[in-house]
Amino acid sequence: MQGTFYVIGVGPGDPQLMTLKASKILQNCDTWFVPSAFENGGSMALKIVEGAVDSKGKTILSHHFPMKQVQRGKAPDAEVQGAWNEAAKTIMEYLDSGKDVAFPTLGDPAIYSTGFYVCETLEEYGSSFNLEIVPGVSAIGATSAASAMPLCLGDERLVVIPATFEDDKIKELLALSDVVVFMKVCKVMDKLVALLDELGLVEKAVLVEKCSLEDQKIWRDVRQAVGQKIHYFSTMIVRK
Numbered sequence: 001m002q003g004t005f006y007v008i009g010v011g012p013g014d015p016q017l018m019t020l021k022a023s024k025i026l027q028n029c030d031t032w033f034v035p036s037a038f039e040n041g042g043s044m045a046l047k048i049v050e051g052a053v054d055s056k057g058k059t060i061l062s063h064h065f066p067m068k069q070v071q072r073g074k075a076p077d078a079e080v081q082g083a084w085n086e087a088a089k090t091i092m093e094y095l096d097s098g099k100d101v102a103f104p105t106l107g108d109p110a111i112y113s114t115g116f117y118v119c120e121t122l123e124e125y126g127s128s129f130n131l132e133i134v135p136g137v138s139a140i141g142a143t144s145a146a147s148a149m150p151l152c153l154g155d156e157r158l159v160v161i162p163a164t165f166e167d168d169k170i171k172e173l174l175a176l177s178d179v180v181v182f183m184k185v186c187k188v189m190d191k192l193v194a195l196l197d198e199l200g201l202v203e204k205a206v207l208v209e210k211c212s213l214e215d216q217k218i219w220r221d222v223r224q225a226v227g228q229k230i231h232y233f234s235t236m237i238v239r240k
């Protein structure tokens with residue numbers, strides 16, 4: 001019988017934010033396919049998992065996924081597509097041999113996660129496989145909790161976007177919503193803060209860097225983040 005592919009959300013960093021279900025499946029699954037953002041680099045997802053589950057005796061397959069922009073409706077960069085193809089091929093070999101494969105992914109798999117791209121690639125191969133997605137605590141919820149900034153109350157509208165969007169799109173979405181969560185803010189922080197300033201919203205923003213990790217930092221005055229080296233694990237909430 002074919003194995004099951006588990007895509008498992010492992011939360012934003014603190015292993016205590018992993019769900020019992022995530023821990024249990026990882027404990028019971030002998031093969032972990034772990035994403036790493038850097039070639040020959042470590043995997044943040046693996047680090048989180050190892051804080052909660054013993055990795056001794058596990059087959060750990062580390063795979064590099066390049067961090068490049070993906071635009072839906074457009075063909076992905078060849079390097080990105082190549083990484084998804086290779087991952088899907090290896091995973092399928094394990095599934096076909098009857099082994100279960102666990103793919104731990106940062107936060108929640110539903111939000112900007114490589115896990116779903118790998119699932120889509122497996123499906124494009126025409127393979128039928130057993131799939132289980134395990135939700136996790138997203139950086140969105142964790143950032144809200146750390147800053148005590150609610151995401152939406154009453155009839156408020158919430159939008160989640162990558163901060164790398166064009167300025168016009170960001171302006172349009174800010175106008176349409178009550179709360180905007182900006183992910184992937186690190187590279188565009190200065191531009192984003194300038195835009196919020198121009199719109200009179202800079203005081204409505206909070207930035208959480210390395211949320212739930214030991215060196216978590218909360219920026220209540222996001223102007224202070226301008227010109228600073230901000231970590232990739234940073235999320236901003238703007239509550240109008």
Ligand SMILES: C[S@@+](CC[C@H](N)C(=O)[O-])C[C@H]1O[C@@H](n2cnc3c(N)ncnc32)[C@H](O)[C@@H]1O
Nearest residue numbers: 012107108111138139183184210211233234235
């Ligand atoms: C590729 S997305 C992955 C999101 C993830 N699937 C989730 O549900 O949180 C990466 C972005 O998530 C956010 N992020 C991930 N971990 C974080 C953390 N510990 N603190 C703050 N933001 C984080 C950042 O905005 C980062 O640029």
